[in-house]
Amino acid sequence: MAGAFGRAADKLVVDVWSDVMCPFCYMGDALLERALEQFPHASGVEVRYHSFLLMPELTGDEPIDLLELLSAKRGFPREQAAAMHEQIAERGRQVGLDYRFDRAKAVGTRTAHQLSHFAAGHGKQHEMVQRLFQAYFTDGLNVADHQVLADLAAQVGLDRDAALTALADDEFADAVEADIQQARQLGITGVPFFVFAGKYAVSGAQPVEAFLQALQTSWNETVGSPAAAGIGR
Known part of the structure; x- marks a missing residue:
């Protein structure tokens, strides 16, 4: 997969850093x-997903109780974590x-990110990322298990x-690892993190209107600009 901010001909590229176990990443993707769906030039937009580890200390594939993890690793009382989850x-x-x-x-997500890159090479990255989110947050599957991941890959074709x-x-x-290192170089400390046309950043699961504004502004300055169209050359 090409590095972030690589130019796609006649496309507005949106680079997204996210993690499978990040609830706001799932929400941000949906938003x-x-x-x-509302953007008139959606067919000219390419969304690329990049890896980020929300909890890099999770290295194994043995599941850990999520509430227990938040309590032990992040200091949230179980009741507070449960209330946060409900919100x-x-x-x-x-x-x-x-x-x-x-x-x-809760498991290490490096292997799931590898599957995202595998899917990108076959033109199925977005479908794969969405299926991984659903597997983690809805189905309660172990997204570090190779057999589970292979099944998910088959489900998206x-x-x-x-x-x-x-x-x-x-x-x-x-x-x-390259994605993770690039996130560090860019100063990305939290996800989801969206970069439009290599210059406009949106952090977090922002309202649809914020994404629409970023799409329109970056489109106007890149693909839709006179220079991009070859006018005046």
């Missing part, structure tokens, strides 16, 4: 999608998402065996 779930319902935090299995081989060989481990 961006709603904005694109997020309510916001999610408003945009058609079904958060089931009681099912979520990818070759299951090829996905399994890529994961077993750590084929996209360097691509994941």
Whole structure:
């Protein structure tokens, strides 16, 4: 997968840093999608997903109770974490998402990010990212398990065996690490983080209107500008 901010001919590129286990990333993706549904030039927009580890200390594939994790690692009392989850779930319902935090299995997400890169090479990255979010937040699946991930790949139309081989060989481990390093270089400390046309940033799960404004502004200055159209050359 090309590095962030690479130019796509006649396309407005939106680079997104996110993590499978980040609830606001799932929400931000849904809000961006709603904005694109309203954006008249949506067919000229390319969205690319980049890896970010919300909890890099999670390195294994053995699931950890999410509330226990937030209590032990982040210092949230269980009651406070549960109340926070309910607030997020309510916001999610408003945009058609079904958060089931009681099912979520906290695991390291590097392998899931590798699957996102594998899918990108086959033109299925967005579908794969959406399925990973659903697997984590709604289905309560272990998104570090290679067999689970291969099943998810097949569900979005990818070759299951090829996905399994890529994961077993750590084929996209360097691509994941490159994304993480680039996030550090850009000063990205939280996700979701959206960069439009390599210059306009939107941080967090912002309202649809904010995404629409970023889309329109960056479109006007890049693809839709006279220079981009070749006028005056």
